[in-house]
Amino acid sequence: MSLPKTQKAAVKVGQGDASKVEVKEIPVPSPNSDQILVKINYSGLCASDKSLLHDEWSSTGLTQLPVTQGIAGHEGAGTVVAIGSDVQDLWSLGDRAGIKWIASVCRKCEFCTNGRDECHCPKQLNSGFSIAGTFQEYVLTDARYATRLPEGVKDEEAGPIMCGGVTAYVACKRSAVRPGQWLVLPGAGGGLGHLAVQYAKAMGMRVIAIDGGDAKRDLCLKLGAEKFIDFTKTKDIPAEVTKITTYGAHGVVVTAATKAGYEMAPHLLRPGGTMVCVGLPKDASVIAGAPPIMMCLKRLNVVGSVVGTLKDVEECLDFTARGLVHPILTHGGLEDINRFCDDMNAGKLPGRAVIKIAAS
Template sequence: MTIPHPNIPSHQRAAIRHGTGTTSTTTIETIPVHPPGPGQILLKITWTGLCGSDKSLLRDEWTDFGLTMTPKAQGIAGHEGVGTVVAIGPGMENRWKIGERAGVKWIASTCGECEFCLTGTDEVNCVNQVNSGFSAPGTFQEYCLADGRYASRIPDGVADEEAGPMMCGGVTVYVACKRSNVKAGQWIVLPGAGGGLGHLAIQFARAMGMRVIAIDTGEEKRELCQRLGAEVFIDFQQTPDVGAEIIKITKYGAHGIIVTAATKAVYAAAPRYLRPNGTLVAVGLPKDASILAGAPPILMALKKLNVVGSIVGSLKDVEEALDFTARGIVHPVLTKGKLEDLDSWVEKMANGQLAGRVVLQVAS
């Protein structure tokens, strides 16, 4: 039996994509609100983050990789949504209560039956996963259905607008920090440190005891990175040889580097910032399929470098990342907007005009 909230409307507002490629746009339209089925909950979305992946899906930037928004998404992107439970589907009555807060992530649901799900720690690679804004309607709508097993519970002390970016951007760099294998007291390099992912990576790295070298440009980015805990800031436009500067600071090179900037130049330079046995973590997803993460084989072999990829995180990883915010250790720097202005925010993101993470108010 579905447990509803008495004030759920029959229709809602949603940002629907029209067109394809870089000329695609979204319009606010009225669509039905669907009740939750077995295993589902219905959320009234208050805030949703705008992630770089949303831009890539809305503008078909990953077609070279065979990734485009599927018809099942119904043109509704978004995967960093947070809201209030307003209806509970059959089977979820003992897990959720009306009025509790929950978050919707890139991974909307997993099968729980494949080899990766059954390991208990690696469901991120579930072969039957459903993804918000890609193969299911996302969070750019007022009311969003969510898998009650896989929605994230939002802890006290974390505002909805802060929790949204943690559903993807925050947990992505948190897991990347873990996959870097950099220990407390060791050096990690963060190119693009003043950006949406980078500024969160600084905070997680510092919380784990790492020594942070932030790379970006401009006094505004310098002030932000140093305020968030970067020990060293390198302005790449003012520094003739960034690699030499890193060697000067670290003696043998950094122990790890997290590449969030999805550019060919950064991926090409990153391995040379590392010391022997160092680890490069590939996080940024370029739309150019010719860009590779790695180094010439002779450099890889002589320095015994590690190159690993990292994408979002497990349900447990999200819980851990949210706990850093609940304890006041990690806070996203937010730029706030409205769902109605989605296209203008996507354009600003495409032009590199945004600082920190963008969150859009969906419902009050």
């Protein structure tokens, strides 16, 4: 397969709030023996991409590394166009592949070998953070950790599932909410939240969506939420949740990366309920939890959740292949990333932004 020498990429320029991306021409890389080269058709734009591009987490030490060349993105879907010498038994030219936040793991440590925790591999490589990401036309990735995309899932939907989808899905599982029980989703109309509504519904949970405005209400109810609470109109949200559920919700997944969201979440739970932390605020002073007396008397659980395993991603894609979960997409190109980041900051980005990367 003949490949070009150069490609277009969205490259970070500047620092902090003033940083932006510029579309530049850079070389097309060649795969090492254990890598594949994927021509990216679509890449989702995650809130984590915005945070890395704008150095929002610099106080925690999470900053994009120089080796990325300033190229973010970790929700890629495309076609295999070159294969390393050691992995030609795994992939064929023309296969469809997905690239995730976790691009590679060591496959040797305790977390990789216990069958459930490879997301915590200390030697993992992360797309757009420790290696160049998917905001470029051609991306190198570990052939043994790339995701094979199934029939019935379009690239434009598969991209956002690589992070947004699996993050929402695993968070629903981490909530320990059983079919028929109540799950509350603050920020339910956002990029992660609208996916969590769909996964929770498909998993048999009863969903209470929290967000603001008629458009978010209509979206959440359309996607399967049983109840909607408008935070701009409801003075006492915990009381409203208790009114709906009698004793409080069995679980709450906090996708909104706000101090208010994290402070409210424990008050929405019944005794024995579980709060799942997902949204990552740029304010390092935000704490997840509750006063010890509430934690003890209500026997609350507070857990964190981060993306998902290779198997989790396969399960997520199957929900879409079966027609149960579909990202609500706002389309654009590499030149729209700055605008989408601004819209995300303003809370004006419907659903999930997806970037058309390579020309057809």
